[in-house]
Amino acid sequence: MSKSLRHILLAGALIAFALPTAVLADDFKLGMVIKSTTNPYYNATLAGAKIAAQETGGEVDNYGPTESSAKAQVDIINSLADRRVTAIAVAPSDPDAVVPAMQRAAKLGAKVVTFDADASGGRSFFVNQATSDSIGRFGAQLLIRELGPDPKGEVAVVSAQPTAANQNLWIEAFKDEVAKYPGLKVVDTVYGYDNEQKAFDATVALTTKHPNLAGIFAPTCPGLPAVARALESVDKGHGKIKLSGNCVPSITSKYMLDGTIGGFYLWDPSKLGYVTYYAAKALVDGKITGKPGDSFVIDKGKWPGTYTIGQDGQIITGKPVEFTKDNYKDFTF
Ligand code: RAM
Numbered sequence: 143m144s145k146s147l148r149h150i151l152l153a154g155a156l157i158a159f160a161l162p163t164a165v166l167a168d169d170f171k172l173g174m175v176i177k178s179t180t181n182p183y184y185n186a187t188l189a190g191a192k193i194a195a196q197e198t199g200g201e202v203d204n205y206g207p208t209e210s211s212a213k214a215q216v217d218i219i220n221s222l223a224d225r226r227v228t229a230i231a232v233a234p235s236d237p238d239a240v241v242p243a244m245q246r247a248a249k250l251g252a253k254v255v256t257f258d259a260d261a262s263g264g265r266s267f268f269v270n271q272a273t274s275d276s277i278g279r280f281g282a283q284l285l286i287r288e289l290g291p292d293p294k295g296e297v298a299v300v301s302a303q304p305t306a307a308n309q310n311l312w313i314e315a316f317k318d319e320v321a322k323y324p325g326l327k328v329v330d331t332v333y334g335y336d337n338e339q340k341a342f343d344a345t346v347a348l349t350t351k352h353p354n355l356a357g358i359f360a361p362t363c364p365g366l367p368a369v370a371r372a373l374e375s376v377d378k379g380h381g382k383i384k385l386s387g388n389c390v391p392s393i394t395s396k397y398m399l400d401g402t403i404g405g406f407y408l409w410d411p412s413k414l415g416y417v418t419y420y421a422a423k424a425l426v427d428g429k430i431t432g433k434p435g436d437s438f439v440i441d442k443g444k445w446p447g448t449y450t451i452g453q454d455g456q457i458i459t460g461k462p463v464e465f466t467k468d469n470y471k472d473f474t475f
Pocket residue numbers: 177181183233258259302306308336361362363364388389
């Protein structure tokens with residue numbers, strides 16, 4: 143080999159080395175930081191993200207504590223950032239607690255977004271399953287329907303964590319909707335931390351504290367089936383206390399079928415995970431910068447479409463869907 147050819151090859155090798163590596167499809171790795179690994183809801187979001195990974199290349203996995211813990215989510219975000227994972231999608235159980243770790247991850251080069259619940263100070267955009275307002279009002283309307291044409295009485299909420307931004311927005315909209323009915327009064331909000339035992343205990347205590355309770359709204363998974371089980375255990379199930387809320391059909395449908403949950407709904411969590419993957423990848427690939435108005439196209443695949451970041455920094459992937467005796471078998475999550 144001539145000396146000059148050797149120089150050219152060497153220079154080429156150096157340039158190749160020095161160039162910032164464009165993210166090849168197979169280099170893309172999304173870490174989904176979830177509220178807890180024991181929550182079946184996040185199996186469904188991951189299943190959707192995995193479909194997207196199969197369609198486009200790359201990898202995705204869930205990372206989370208076994209019990210919801212903001213501190214654990216901070217440690218996980220830090221460790222994903224240290225490992226230079228290309229993108230991180232966080233479903234925070236406490237937004238204020240995770241924002242500094244999300245900002246640090248972005249400084250280290252990761253693209254950071256939120257999904258399921260927002261932490262607006264630390265992300266490029268939020269992939270939301272449906273508008274927060276629609277989720278809260280839908281739950282209220284189902285409960286009101288169950289309470290009959292002239293709804294009256296005391297109503298309470300069994301939520302997830304007191305810090306959960308998504309549940310808190312839903313509850314706000316729920317209360318606003320309920321306030322349209324002068325016969326109804328929201329008397330309490332208690333917390334089950336997306337934990338079956340805690341949600342069960344909180345519900346039993348709630349029914350003791352408010353013996354005349356007419357209805358409960360439980361927008362938490364797996365809180366909702368635990369609330370149903372608790373109502374049945376104190377003989378307030380099967381419609382005695384009306385119940386609406388959201389969770390996955392796989393662990394909840396039986397309480398809709400036996401009449402304890404009158405208003406049972408969710409959205410498509412798999413589509414949420416799927417679009418989150420595509421959106422994070424579009425950000426890494428430079429197809430979007432993350433600002434309101436940016437959009438990207440999924441041209442083929444399971445959920446094709448044009449997805450746009452709204453003025454509020456959100457990509458909305460769906461709307462509330464009620465599960466009934468007639469349709470619950472159509473859902474695999
Ligand atoms: C719980 C989580 C999650 C929520 C679902 C419905 O699993 O709190 O954030 O979206 O409920």
